Amino acid sequence: MKSTITLSASYQLEFWAQGPGSIRIVRDDDLLWQVPAFSSHPDFFRYHHREVGVVTLEWDRSEAILWAYGYDPQTVTETGITIFEFGAEGLALRTGPEIDARLRSDPARPVMHFSPIRQWMNDPNGLCKIGETWHIFYQFHPAGTDWGPMHWGHAVSTDLFNWTHLPVFLHPEQNLWRLGATGGAFSGNAFEDRDGSRMFFYTERLPAYDLFKGYREVQKLARPGRGLLHATSVETVIAVRPEADGVDHDFRDPKVWWDEGARAYRMALGSALFGDPAVLLYGSDNLIDWSYLGPIYRAPAHYRENGARAVECPDFFPLGDKWVMLMAFVGYTEPATGRHNLSFALVGEFKDDAFVPDTGELQVLDFGTDFYAMQTFRAGERQVAFAWLFNWEDRKPAGSPYSGEMSLPREISLDSTGRLLMRPSAELQNAWRADPLVREADGSFKLNDAPFELFITGNLEGSRVAATERDALAFEIVVTGGRVSVRLPQDDGRIRYEAECALAADLRIIYDRGIIEIFADNGAICGTRRSYTNIAPDKIEIMSSARFILSERQAV
Numbered sequence: 001m002k003s004t005i006t007l008s009a010s011y012q013l014e015f016w017a018q019g020p021g022s023i024r025i026v027r028d029d030d031l032l033w034q035v036p037a038f039s040s041h042p043d044f045f046r047y048h049h050r051e052v053g054v055v056t057l058e059w060d061r062s063e064a065i066l067w068a069y070g071y072d073p074q075t076v077t078e079t080g081i082t083i084f085e086f087g088a089e090g091l092a093l094r095t096g097p098e099i100d101a102r103l104r105s106d107p108a109r110p111v112m113h114f115s116p117i118r119q120w121m122n123d124p125n126g127l128c129k130i131g132e133t134w135h136i137f138y139q140f141h142p143a144g145t146d147w148g149p150m151h152w153g154h155a156v157s158t159d160l161f162n163w164t165h166l167p168v169f170l171h172p173e174q175n176l177w178r179l180g181a182t183g184g185a186f187s188g189n190a191f192e193d194r195d196g197s198r199m200f201f202y203t204e205r206l207p208a209y210d211l212f213k214g215y216r217e218v219q220k221l222a223r224p225g226r227g228l229l230h231a232t233s234v235e236t237v238i239a240v241r242p243e244a245d246g247v248d249h250d251f252r253d254p255k256v257w258w259d260e261g262a263r264a265y266r267m268a269l270g271s272a273l274f275g276d277p278a279v280l281l282y283g284s285d286n287l288i289d290w291s292y293l294g295p296i297y298r299a300p301a302h303y304r305e306n307g308a309r310a311v312e313c314p315d316f317f318p319l320g321d322k323w324v325m326l327m328a329f330v331g332y333t334e335p336a337t338g339r340h341n342l343s344f345a346l347v348g349e350f351k352d353d354a355f356v357p358d359t360g361e362l363q364v365l366d367f368g369t370d371f372y373a374m375q376t377f378r379a380g381e382r383q384v385a386f387a388w389l390f391n392w393e394d395r396k397p398a399g400s401p402y403s404g405e406m407s408l409p410r411e412i413s414l415d416s417t418g419r420l421l422m423r424p425s426a427e428l429q430n431a432w433r434a435d436p437l438v439r440e441a442d443g444s445f446k447l448n449d450a451p452f453e454l455f456i457t458g459n460l461e462g463s464r465v466a467a468t469e470r471d472a473l474a475f476e477i478v479v480t481g482g483r484v485s486v487r488l489p490q491d492d493g494r495i496r497y498e499a500e501c502a503l504a505a506d507l508r509i510i511y512d513r514g515i516i517e518i519f520a521d522n523g524a525i526c527g528t529r530r531s532y533t534n535i536a537p538d539k540i541e542i543m544s545s546a547r548f549i550l551s552e553r554q555a556v
Protein backbone atom coordinates (compact mmCIF):
# COMPACT_ATOMS: atom_id res chain seq x y z
CA MET A 1 0.00 0.00 0.00
CA LYS A 2 1.08 3.56 -0.69
CA SER A 3 0.04 7.01 0.31
CA THR A 4 1.44 10.43 -0.55
CA ILE A 5 1.46 13.19 2.06
CA THR A 6 3.06 16.57 2.60
CA LEU A 7 5.22 16.90 5.69
CA SER A 8 6.48 20.11 7.32
CA ALA A 9 10.19 20.71 7.90
CA SER A 10 10.43 19.33 11.42
CA TYR A 11 7.68 16.73 11.20
CA GLN A 12 8.00 13.65 13.40
CA LEU A 13 6.33 10.34 12.83
CA GLU A 14 6.24 8.01 15.85
CA PHE A 15 4.94 4.49 15.75
CA TRP A 16 5.06 1.04 17.29
CA ALA A 17 5.19 -1.96 14.99
CA GLN A 18 5.52 -5.70 15.17
CA GLY A 19 6.32 -7.97 12.25
CA PRO A 20 6.01 -9.40 9.78
CA GLY A 21 5.90 -6.16 7.82
CA SER A 22 7.95 -3.20 6.65
CA ILE A 23 7.69 0.49 5.84
CA ARG A 24 9.50 2.88 3.51
CA ILE A 25 9.42 6.65 3.17
CA VAL A 26 10.27 7.75 -0.35
CA ARG A 27 10.63 11.13 -2.06
CA ASP A 28 10.63 11.05 -5.86
CA ASP A 29 12.86 8.06 -6.38
CA ASP A 30 14.95 8.54 -3.24
CA LEU A 31 14.59 6.34 -0.24
CA LEU A 32 14.51 8.69 2.77
CA TRP A 33 13.99 6.17 5.55
CA GLN A 34 12.86 2.62 6.04
CA VAL A 35 12.35 -0.32 8.34
CA PRO A 36 13.06 -3.24 6.05
CA ALA A 37 11.53 -5.78 8.41
CA PHE A 38 9.74 -5.33 11.72
CA SER A 39 10.70 -7.74 14.49
CA SER A 40 8.60 -10.44 16.05
CA HIS A 41 8.18 -8.20 19.14
CA PRO A 42 6.93 -4.60 19.18
CA ASP A 43 9.50 -1.85 18.58
CA PHE A 44 9.24 1.91 18.75
CA PHE A 45 10.29 3.98 15.72
CA ARG A 46 10.66 7.70 15.18
CA TYR A 47 11.14 9.26 11.77
CA HIS A 48 12.24 12.89 11.86
CA HIS A 49 11.59 14.77 8.62
CA ARG A 50 14.04 17.56 7.78
CA GLU A 51 12.57 19.67 4.97
CA VAL A 52 9.12 20.62 3.71
CA GLY A 53 7.98 18.28 1.01
CA VAL A 54 5.80 15.59 -0.42
CA VAL A 55 6.73 12.05 0.52
CA THR A 56 5.25 8.66 -0.19
CA LEU A 57 4.76 6.14 2.58
CA GLU A 58 4.89 2.54 1.41
CA TRP A 59 3.97 -0.34 3.68
CA ASP A 60 2.87 -3.89 3.18
CA ARG A 61 0.90 -5.06 6.22
CA SER A 62 -1.29 -2.47 7.93
CA GLU A 63 -1.89 -4.63 10.98
CA ALA A 64 1.85 -4.62 11.74
CA ILE A 65 1.65 -0.94 12.65
CA LEU A 66 0.17 -1.02 16.12
CA TRP A 67 -0.17 2.68 16.89
CA ALA A 68 1.11 5.64 14.87
CA TYR A 69 0.87 9.39 14.96
CA GLY A 70 2.70 12.39 13.59
CA TYR A 71 3.18 16.00 14.62
CA ASP A 72 5.10 19.17 14.10
CA PRO A 73 6.73 20.04 17.45
CA GLN A 74 6.17 23.75 16.71
CA THR A 75 2.41 23.46 16.59
CA VAL A 76 1.44 20.20 18.26
CA THR A 77 0.45 21.71 21.60
CA GLU A 78 -2.28 23.63 19.77
CA THR A 79 -3.27 21.14 17.09
CA GLY A 80 -2.57 17.88 18.88
CA ILE A 81 -1.11 14.83 17.16
CA THR A 82 -2.35 13.55 13.83
CA ILE A 83 -3.24 9.89 14.02
CA PHE A 84 -2.06 7.72 11.15
CA GLU A 85 -4.44 4.87 10.44
CA PHE A 86 -2.85 2.43 8.04
CA GLY A 87 -5.50 0.37 6.28
CA ALA A 88 -6.20 -1.73 3.23
CA GLU A 89 -7.68 1.33 1.51
CA GLY A 90 -4.64 3.48 2.24
CA LEU A 91 -3.72 5.89 4.97
CA ALA A 92 -6.29 7.95 6.91
CA LEU A 93 -4.95 10.99 8.76
CA ARG A 94 -7.04 12.57 11.52
CA THR A 95 -6.36 15.59 13.67
CA GLY A 96 -8.26 17.44 16.41
CA PRO A 97 -12.02 17.49 15.67
CA GLU A 98 -11.65 14.53 13.27
CA ILE A 99 -10.19 12.47 16.12
CA ASP A 100 -13.04 13.54 18.41
CA ALA A 101 -15.62 12.65 15.77
CA ARG A 102 -13.97 9.26 15.31
CA LEU A 103 -13.98 8.57 19.06
CA ARG A 104 -17.61 9.67 19.41
CA SER A 105 -18.65 7.35 16.61
CA ASP A 106 -17.73 4.36 18.81
CA PRO A 107 -21.03 3.49 20.55
CA ALA A 108 -19.15 1.74 23.36
CA ARG A 109 -16.96 4.73 24.24
CA PRO A 110 -18.07 7.12 26.99
CA VAL A 111 -18.23 10.72 25.77
CA MET A 112 -17.79 12.82 28.90
CA HIS A 113 -14.91 10.78 30.25
CA PHE A 114 -11.31 10.85 29.10
CA SER A 115 -10.06 7.74 27.29
CA PRO A 116 -6.99 7.07 25.13
CA ILE A 117 -7.49 7.12 21.36
CA ARG A 118 -6.20 3.58 21.14
CA GLN A 119 -4.51 0.94 23.28
CA TRP A 120 -4.30 0.41 27.01
CA MET A 121 -4.44 3.13 29.68
CA ASN A 122 -4.29 2.87 33.46
CA ASP A 123 -3.45 5.33 36.25
CA PRO A 124 -3.57 9.11 35.87
CA ASN A 125 -0.05 10.53 36.29
CA GLY A 126 1.68 13.90 36.42
CA LEU A 127 -1.58 15.86 36.74
CA CYS A 128 -1.04 19.61 36.77
CA LYS A 129 -2.36 22.92 35.57
CA ILE A 130 0.11 25.26 33.90
CA GLY A 131 -1.31 28.67 33.13
CA GLU A 132 -4.73 27.94 31.67
CA THR A 133 -3.79 24.45 30.48
CA TRP A 134 -4.67 21.24 32.30
CA HIS A 135 -2.27 18.34 31.71
CA ILE A 136 -3.19 14.72 32.09
CA PHE A 137 -0.50 12.08 31.72
CA TYR A 138 -1.38 8.43 32.05
CA GLN A 139 0.02 4.93 32.21
CA PHE A 140 -0.04 3.76 28.61
CA HIS A 141 0.83 0.62 26.70
CA PRO A 142 1.17 1.72 23.06
CA ALA A 143 1.53 -1.77 21.62
CA GLY A 144 -1.75 -3.30 22.74
CA THR A 145 -5.07 -3.10 24.54
CA ASP A 146 -3.73 -5.01 27.55
CA TRP A 147 -1.35 -3.87 30.28
CA GLY A 148 2.26 -4.08 29.07
CA PRO A 149 5.52 -2.11 29.08
CA MET A 150 4.53 1.22 30.57
CA HIS A 151 4.87 4.63 28.92
CA TRP A 152 3.32 7.95 29.81
CA GLY A 153 0.60 9.13 27.43
CA HIS A 154 -0.25 12.84 27.48
CA ALA A 155 -3.18 15.14 26.69
CA VAL A 156 -4.06 18.77 27.42
CA SER A 157 -7.26 20.68 27.90
CA THR A 158 -8.47 24.16 28.72
CA ASP A 159 -11.79 23.02 30.20
CA LEU A 160 -11.03 19.59 31.75
CA PHE A 161 -13.44 17.89 29.31
CA ASN A 162 -12.21 18.48 25.76
CA TRP A 163 -8.77 16.98 25.35
CA THR A 164 -6.03 17.49 22.79
CA HIS A 165 -3.86 14.40 22.48
CA LEU A 166 -0.09 14.85 22.53
CA PRO A 167 2.90 12.56 21.80
CA VAL A 168 3.97 9.92 24.29
CA PHE A 169 5.92 11.79 26.98
CA LEU A 170 7.97 9.06 28.67
CA HIS A 171 9.25 5.73 27.43
CA PRO A 172 10.61 2.80 29.46
CA GLU A 173 14.37 2.93 29.76
CA GLN A 174 14.76 -0.33 27.85
CA ASN A 175 12.95 -2.13 25.05
CA LEU A 176 11.01 -4.43 27.34
CA TRP A 177 9.20 -6.25 24.55
CA ARG A 178 12.58 -7.22 23.12
CA LEU A 179 13.63 -8.43 26.57
CA GLY A 180 10.45 -10.44 26.96
CA ALA A 181 9.82 -8.46 30.15
CA THR A 182 7.33 -6.08 31.72
CA GLY A 183 7.89 -2.93 33.79
CA GLY A 184 8.73 0.51 32.45
CA ALA A 185 7.76 4.06 33.33
CA PHE A 186 5.32 3.52 36.18
CA SER A 187 3.17 6.06 38.00
CA GLY A 188 4.31 9.37 39.40
CA ASN A 189 3.49 12.98 40.03
CA ALA A 190 4.23 16.44 38.70
CA PHE A 191 6.22 18.72 40.99
CA GLU A 192 6.66 22.47 40.69
CA ASP A 193 9.60 23.78 42.66
CA ARG A 194 9.59 27.12 44.47
CA ASP A 195 11.39 28.75 41.54
CA GLY A 196 8.65 27.57 39.16
CA SER A 197 10.69 24.78 37.55
CA ARG A 198 8.66 21.73 36.64
CA MET A 199 9.56 18.11 36.86
CA PHE A 200 8.09 14.68 37.34
CA PHE A 201 8.94 12.01 39.89
CA TYR A 202 8.01 8.49 38.93
CA THR A 203 8.94 4.85 39.36
CA GLU A 204 10.74 2.76 36.81
CA ARG A 205 10.13 -0.91 37.24
CA LEU A 206 13.26 -2.46 35.80
CA PRO A 207 12.82 -5.47 33.51
CA ALA A 208 10.70 -7.93 35.42
CA TYR A 209 10.19 -11.52 34.43
CA ASP A 210 7.54 -12.33 36.98
CA LEU A 211 4.65 -10.07 37.81
CA PHE A 212 4.73 -10.77 41.52
CA LYS A 213 8.30 -11.37 42.59
CA GLY A 214 11.88 -10.48 42.00
CA TYR A 215 11.38 -7.08 40.49
CA ARG A 216 13.20 -3.91 41.34
CA GLU A 217 11.59 -0.51 41.41
CA VAL A 218 13.66 2.68 41.36
CA GLN A 219 12.53 6.29 41.67
CA LYS A 220 13.38 8.70 38.90
CA LEU A 221 13.28 12.40 38.23
CA ALA A 222 12.29 13.46 34.70
CA ARG A 223 12.64 17.00 33.44
CA PRO A 224 10.57 18.00 30.45
CA GLY A 225 11.98 19.55 27.28
CA ARG A 226 10.47 22.46 25.38
CA GLY A 227 6.70 22.56 25.25
CA LEU A 228 6.48 19.67 27.73
CA LEU A 229 6.41 17.24 24.81
CA HIS A 230 8.99 14.74 25.97
CA ALA A 231 10.98 14.00 29.09
CA THR A 232 14.44 15.03 27.97
CA SER A 233 16.53 14.38 31.04
CA VAL A 234 15.91 11.48 33.35
CA GLU A 235 17.96 10.43 36.36
CA THR A 236 17.54 7.83 39.05
CA VAL A 237 17.24 9.43 42.48
CA ILE A 238 16.49 6.40 44.67
CA ALA A 239 18.06 3.19 43.46
CA VAL A 240 17.51 0.80 46.35
CA ARG A 241 14.66 0.11 48.72
CA PRO A 242 15.32 0.00 52.49
CA GLU A 243 15.45 -3.79 52.56
CA ALA A 244 16.96 -3.97 56.06
CA ASP A 245 13.97 -2.03 57.38
CA GLY A 246 11.45 -4.58 56.14
CA VAL A 247 10.74 -3.26 52.63
CA ASP A 248 11.42 -6.18 50.36
CA HIS A 249 9.14 -5.82 47.38
CA ASP A 250 6.84 -3.03 46.13
CA PHE A 251 8.32 0.44 46.36
CA ARG A 252 6.71 2.91 44.04
CA ASP A 253 4.50 5.79 42.89
CA PRO A 254 6.27 8.82 44.43
CA LYS A 255 4.50 11.99 45.49
CA VAL A 256 6.89 14.90 46.15
CA TRP A 257 6.24 18.22 47.87
CA TRP A 258 8.14 21.10 49.41
CA ASP A 259 7.48 20.83 53.11
CA GLU A 260 7.23 24.16 54.88
CA GLY A 261 7.45 22.50 58.31
CA ALA A 262 10.70 20.69 57.53
CA ARG A 263 12.05 23.39 55.14
CA ALA A 264 13.02 20.50 52.87
CA TYR A 265 11.59 18.27 50.14
CA ARG A 266 9.55 15.25 51.07
CA MET A 267 8.48 12.19 49.11
CA ALA A 268 5.78 9.66 49.97
CA LEU A 269 6.11 6.19 48.44
CA GLY A 270 3.67 3.29 48.27
CA SER A 271 5.13 0.13 49.71
CA ALA A 272 4.81 -2.66 52.27
CA LEU A 273 6.54 -2.94 55.62
CA PHE A 274 7.13 -6.52 56.75
CA GLY A 275 4.25 -7.38 54.43
CA ASP A 276 1.80 -4.73 55.70
CA PRO A 277 0.70 -2.05 53.21
CA ALA A 278 2.62 1.10 54.13
CA VAL A 279 3.51 4.60 53.04
CA LEU A 280 7.19 5.52 53.37
CA LEU A 281 8.65 8.99 53.80
CA TYR A 282 11.84 10.21 52.16
CA GLY A 283 13.56 13.57 52.61
CA SER A 284 15.90 15.67 50.49
CA ASP A 285 17.48 19.11 50.38
CA ASN A 286 18.12 19.14 46.63
CA LEU A 287 15.58 16.78 44.98
CA ILE A 288 18.44 14.48 43.92
CA ASP A 289 19.81 12.95 47.13
CA TRP A 290 17.09 11.33 49.20
CA SER A 291 17.22 9.61 52.56
CA TYR A 292 14.71 7.30 54.16
CA LEU A 293 12.95 8.88 57.14
CA GLY A 294 10.70 5.95 58.02
CA PRO A 295 7.08 4.92 57.49
CA ILE A 296 4.28 7.48 57.87
CA TYR A 297 1.58 4.84 57.73
CA ARG A 298 1.42 1.11 58.27
CA ALA A 299 -1.88 -0.72 57.79
CA PRO A 300 -3.25 -3.01 60.51
CA ALA A 301 -2.55 -6.74 60.06
CA HIS A 302 -6.15 -7.28 58.89
CA TYR A 303 -5.26 -5.94 55.43
CA ARG A 304 -2.25 -8.18 54.93
CA GLU A 305 -4.26 -11.10 56.25
CA ASN A 306 -6.88 -10.41 53.59
CA GLY A 307 -4.54 -10.26 50.66
CA ALA A 308 -3.32 -6.65 50.65
CA ARG A 309 0.14 -6.68 49.17
CA ALA A 310 1.13 -3.01 49.22
CA VAL A 311 -0.04 0.56 49.03
CA GLU A 312 -0.16 1.80 45.45
CA CYS A 313 -0.40 5.40 44.29
CA PRO A 314 -0.27 7.11 47.69
CA ASP A 315 -1.25 10.75 47.72
CA PHE A 316 -0.48 13.05 50.62
CA PHE A 317 -1.35 16.73 50.70
CA PRO A 318 -2.48 19.55 52.99
CA LEU A 319 -6.13 20.58 52.78
CA GLY A 320 -7.24 23.45 54.97
CA ASP A 321 -5.49 22.86 58.26
CA LYS A 322 -5.40 19.09 57.83
CA TRP A 323 -3.34 16.57 55.87
CA VAL A 324 -4.99 13.96 53.69
CA MET A 325 -3.51 10.58 52.87
CA LEU A 326 -4.99 8.54 49.99
CA MET A 327 -4.00 4.95 49.34
CA ALA A 328 -4.97 2.03 47.13
CA PHE A 329 -4.54 -1.40 48.77
CA VAL A 330 -3.66 -3.74 45.94
CA GLY A 331 -4.71 -7.35 46.48
CA TYR A 332 -7.00 -6.66 49.42
CA THR A 333 -10.38 -8.41 49.56
CA GLU A 334 -12.84 -7.10 52.10
CA PRO A 335 -14.26 -10.15 53.89
CA ALA A 336 -17.71 -8.62 54.53
CA THR A 337 -18.49 -7.64 50.92
CA GLY A 338 -16.00 -9.46 48.69
CA ARG A 339 -14.90 -6.17 47.12
CA HIS A 340 -11.24 -5.94 46.27
CA ASN A 341 -8.48 -3.42 45.70
CA LEU A 342 -10.21 -0.77 47.77
CA SER A 343 -8.94 2.77 48.06
CA PHE A 344 -8.94 4.61 51.36
CA ALA A 345 -8.52 8.07 52.83
CA LEU A 346 -7.15 9.18 56.19
CA VAL A 347 -7.30 12.74 57.48
CA GLY A 348 -5.05 14.02 60.25
CA GLU A 349 -2.06 16.08 61.36
CA PHE A 350 1.40 15.99 59.85
CA LYS A 351 4.07 17.38 62.11
CA ASP A 352 7.78 16.67 62.52
CA ASP A 353 7.56 14.10 59.75
CA ALA A 354 4.90 12.12 61.58
CA PHE A 355 1.36 11.62 60.35
CA VAL A 356 -1.27 11.24 63.07
CA PRO A 357 -4.70 10.40 61.66
CA ASP A 358 -7.68 11.91 63.48
CA THR A 359 -9.27 8.49 63.56
CA GLY A 360 -7.83 5.07 62.97
CA GLU A 361 -10.75 4.22 60.73
CA LEU A 362 -10.04 4.24 57.01
CA GLN A 363 -12.65 6.03 54.92
CA VAL A 364 -13.54 4.02 51.82
CA LEU A 365 -12.98 6.32 48.85
CA ASP A 366 -15.36 4.57 46.50
CA PHE A 367 -17.86 1.85 47.34
CA GLY A 368 -18.19 0.79 43.68
CA THR A 369 -14.41 0.14 43.46
CA ASP A 370 -14.11 0.72 39.69
CA PHE A 371 -12.15 3.74 40.80
CA TYR A 372 -8.46 3.24 41.36
CA ALA A 373 -5.13 5.06 41.60
CA MET A 374 -6.77 8.42 42.21
CA GLN A 375 -4.30 11.29 41.95
CA THR A 376 -4.98 14.80 43.19
CA PHE A 377 -3.24 18.08 42.46
CA ARG A 378 -3.46 21.68 43.48
CA ALA A 379 -5.02 24.11 41.00
CA GLY A 380 -5.33 27.55 42.55
CA GLU A 381 -7.55 27.13 45.59
CA ARG A 382 -8.82 23.73 44.55
CA GLN A 383 -7.63 20.15 44.99
CA VAL A 384 -8.62 18.43 41.75
CA ALA A 385 -8.47 14.69 41.07
CA PHE A 386 -8.84 11.97 38.46
CA ALA A 387 -8.99 8.22 38.96
CA TRP A 388 -8.81 5.22 36.64
CA LEU A 389 -12.20 3.50 36.28
CA PHE A 390 -11.08 -0.09 36.50
CA ASN A 391 -10.61 -2.85 39.05
CA TRP A 392 -9.52 -5.94 37.10
CA GLU A 393 -12.94 -7.55 37.76
CA ASP A 394 -14.44 -6.84 34.33
CA ARG A 395 -12.92 -5.61 31.13
CA LYS A 396 -13.94 -4.25 27.77
CA PRO A 397 -15.17 -6.87 25.32
CA ALA A 398 -12.49 -8.16 22.95
CA GLY A 399 -12.07 -6.11 19.80
CA SER A 400 -12.30 -2.72 21.46
CA PRO A 401 -9.66 -0.37 20.06
CA TYR A 402 -8.78 0.80 23.55
CA SER A 403 -9.08 0.02 27.25
CA GLY A 404 -9.36 2.43 30.17
CA GLU A 405 -11.23 5.57 31.12
CA MET A 406 -10.71 8.29 33.71
CA SER A 407 -13.30 9.48 36.20
CA LEU A 408 -14.89 12.86 35.78
CA PRO A 409 -12.58 15.51 37.19
CA ARG A 410 -13.42 15.82 40.88
CA GLU A 411 -12.87 18.39 43.56
CA ILE A 412 -11.75 17.23 46.96
CA SER A 413 -12.73 18.93 50.20
CA LEU A 414 -13.34 18.11 53.87
CA ASP A 415 -16.54 18.52 55.83
CA SER A 416 -16.68 19.86 59.37
CA THR A 417 -16.29 16.35 60.80
CA GLY A 418 -13.14 15.72 58.77
CA ARG A 419 -14.69 13.43 56.19
CA LEU A 420 -13.31 13.62 52.70
CA LEU A 421 -15.81 14.83 50.10
CA MET A 422 -15.55 14.34 46.33
CA ARG A 423 -17.72 16.19 43.85
CA PRO A 424 -17.57 16.63 40.09
CA SER A 425 -15.51 19.71 39.37
CA ALA A 426 -17.26 22.98 38.58
CA GLU A 427 -16.13 22.82 34.93
CA LEU A 428 -18.82 20.20 34.31
CA GLN A 429 -21.45 22.93 34.23
CA ASN A 430 -19.62 24.92 31.55
CA ALA A 431 -18.72 22.04 29.29
CA TRP A 432 -22.00 20.09 29.48
CA ARG A 433 -25.48 21.59 29.29
CA ALA A 434 -28.16 19.92 31.42
CA ASP A 435 -31.54 19.59 29.63
CA PRO A 436 -34.23 18.21 31.95
CA LEU A 437 -36.05 15.13 30.61
CA VAL A 438 -39.83 14.80 30.66
CA ARG A 439 -41.72 11.97 32.28
CA GLU A 440 -43.64 9.50 30.10
CA ALA A 441 -47.27 8.61 30.74
CA ASP A 442 -46.26 5.41 32.60
CA GLY A 443 -44.07 7.42 34.98
CA SER A 444 -40.72 6.32 33.49
CA PHE A 445 -38.32 8.40 31.42
CA LYS A 446 -37.21 7.67 27.90
CA LEU A 447 -33.46 7.98 27.44
CA ASN A 448 -31.57 8.95 24.33
CA ASP A 449 -28.05 7.80 23.68
CA ALA A 450 -26.59 10.71 25.67
CA PRO A 451 -25.08 11.01 29.13
CA PHE A 452 -27.59 11.79 31.82
CA GLU A 453 -27.61 13.01 35.36
CA LEU A 454 -30.05 12.45 38.19
CA PHE A 455 -30.29 14.53 41.36
CA ILE A 456 -32.47 13.29 44.22
CA THR A 457 -32.89 15.37 47.35
CA GLY A 458 -35.02 14.77 50.43
CA ASN A 459 -35.57 11.53 52.28
CA LEU A 460 -33.92 8.91 50.08
CA GLU A 461 -34.93 5.90 52.16
CA GLY A 462 -36.74 3.42 49.91
CA SER A 463 -35.57 5.02 46.67
CA ARG A 464 -34.86 2.82 43.68
CA VAL A 465 -33.47 3.81 40.32
CA ALA A 466 -33.44 1.22 37.54
CA ALA A 467 -32.21 1.74 34.00
CA THR A 468 -32.91 -0.79 31.28
CA GLU A 469 -31.97 -1.39 27.68
CA ARG A 470 -34.76 -3.14 25.77
CA ASP A 471 -36.15 -4.23 29.16
CA ALA A 472 -32.85 -5.81 30.25
CA LEU A 473 -31.16 -4.37 33.32
CA ALA A 474 -28.46 -1.76 32.72
CA PHE A 475 -28.02 -0.78 36.37
CA GLU A 476 -29.96 -0.48 39.58
CA ILE A 477 -29.32 1.80 42.53
CA VAL A 478 -31.21 1.29 45.78
CA VAL A 479 -31.27 3.15 49.09
CA THR A 480 -32.66 1.04 51.88
CA GLY A 481 -31.93 0.64 55.56
CA GLY A 482 -29.64 3.67 55.34
CA ARG A 483 -27.45 1.97 52.73
CA VAL A 484 -26.91 2.78 49.09
CA SER A 485 -26.05 -0.04 46.71
CA VAL A 486 -25.46 -0.44 43.02
CA ARG A 487 -26.03 -3.52 40.90
CA LEU A 488 -25.03 -4.32 37.32
CA PRO A 489 -26.34 -7.12 35.09
CA GLN A 490 -23.26 -9.27 35.65
CA ASP A 491 -23.32 -9.01 39.45
CA ASP A 492 -24.14 -12.41 40.88
CA GLY A 493 -24.17 -11.34 44.54
CA ARG A 494 -20.70 -12.67 45.35
CA ILE A 495 -19.49 -9.08 45.69
CA ARG A 496 -21.69 -6.41 47.29
CA TYR A 497 -21.17 -2.83 46.18
CA GLU A 498 -22.76 -0.79 48.93
CA ALA A 499 -22.13 1.86 51.56
CA GLU A 500 -23.77 3.29 54.61
CA CYS A 501 -25.29 6.74 54.04
CA ALA A 502 -25.29 8.84 57.19
CA LEU A 503 -27.71 11.45 55.86
CA ALA A 504 -29.37 9.68 52.91
CA ALA A 505 -30.67 13.08 51.89
CA ASP A 506 -28.99 13.69 48.55
CA LEU A 507 -27.93 11.49 45.69
CA ARG A 508 -26.38 12.46 42.39
CA ILE A 509 -25.86 9.93 39.62
CA ILE A 510 -23.96 10.66 36.43
CA TYR A 511 -24.18 8.09 33.65
CA ASP A 512 -22.09 7.94 30.49
CA ARG A 513 -22.18 4.82 28.28
CA GLY A 514 -21.54 2.26 30.97
CA ILE A 515 -19.91 4.53 33.54
CA ILE A 516 -21.97 5.15 36.66
CA GLU A 517 -20.66 7.70 39.14
CA ILE A 518 -22.64 8.07 42.36
CA PHE A 519 -22.24 10.91 44.85
CA ALA A 520 -24.25 10.80 48.08
CA ASP A 521 -24.20 12.65 51.40
CA ASN A 522 -22.73 15.71 49.74
CA GLY A 523 -19.87 13.69 48.24
CA ALA A 524 -18.83 11.81 51.40
CA ILE A 525 -20.13 8.57 49.87
CA CYS A 526 -19.01 7.93 46.31
CA GLY A 527 -19.42 4.85 44.18
CA THR A 528 -18.24 4.19 40.65
CA ARG A 529 -18.97 1.24 38.41
CA ARG A 530 -17.88 0.57 34.85
CA SER A 531 -20.31 -1.70 33.08
CA TYR A 532 -19.79 -3.29 29.69
CA THR A 533 -23.27 -4.79 29.40
CA ASN A 534 -26.45 -2.97 28.27
CA ILE A 535 -24.58 0.29 28.22
CA ALA A 536 -27.16 2.19 26.14
CA PRO A 537 -30.21 2.21 28.46
CA ASP A 538 -33.36 3.49 26.74
CA LYS A 539 -35.50 3.79 29.84
CA ILE A 540 -35.11 4.73 33.46
CA GLU A 541 -37.54 4.32 36.31
CA ILE A 542 -37.17 6.38 39.45
CA MET A 543 -39.13 5.29 42.50
CA SER A 544 -38.64 7.80 45.26
CA SER A 545 -40.65 9.92 47.59
CA ALA A 546 -37.90 12.55 47.43
CA ARG A 547 -37.67 15.32 44.82
CA PHE A 548 -35.63 14.58 41.76
CA ILE A 549 -34.46 16.07 38.50
CA LEU A 550 -33.27 14.01 35.55
CA SER A 551 -31.33 15.79 32.81
CA GLU A 552 -29.66 14.84 29.61
CA ARG A 553 -26.13 16.17 29.29
CA GLN A 554 -25.15 17.75 25.98
CA ALA A 555 -21.72 19.07 25.12
CA VAL A 556 -21.76 22.87 24.96
Ligand code: FRU
Pocket residue numbers: 122123139150186187188203252253312313372373
Ligand atom coordinates in the same frame (compact mmCIF):
# COMPACT_ATOMS: atom_id res chain seq x y z
C1 FRU B 1 -1.57 0.95 39.92
C2 FRU B 1 -0.20 0.58 39.41
C3 FRU B 1 0.87 1.43 40.06
C4 FRU B 1 1.99 1.34 39.08
C5 FRU B 1 1.26 1.31 37.76
C6 FRU B 1 1.87 0.44 36.72
O1 FRU B 1 -2.58 0.61 39.02
O2 FRU B 1 0.05 -0.80 39.62
O3 FRU B 1 1.23 1.03 41.36
O4 FRU B 1 2.88 2.42 39.17
O5 FRU B 1 -0.05 0.85 38.03
O6 FRU B 1 1.20 0.57 35.50
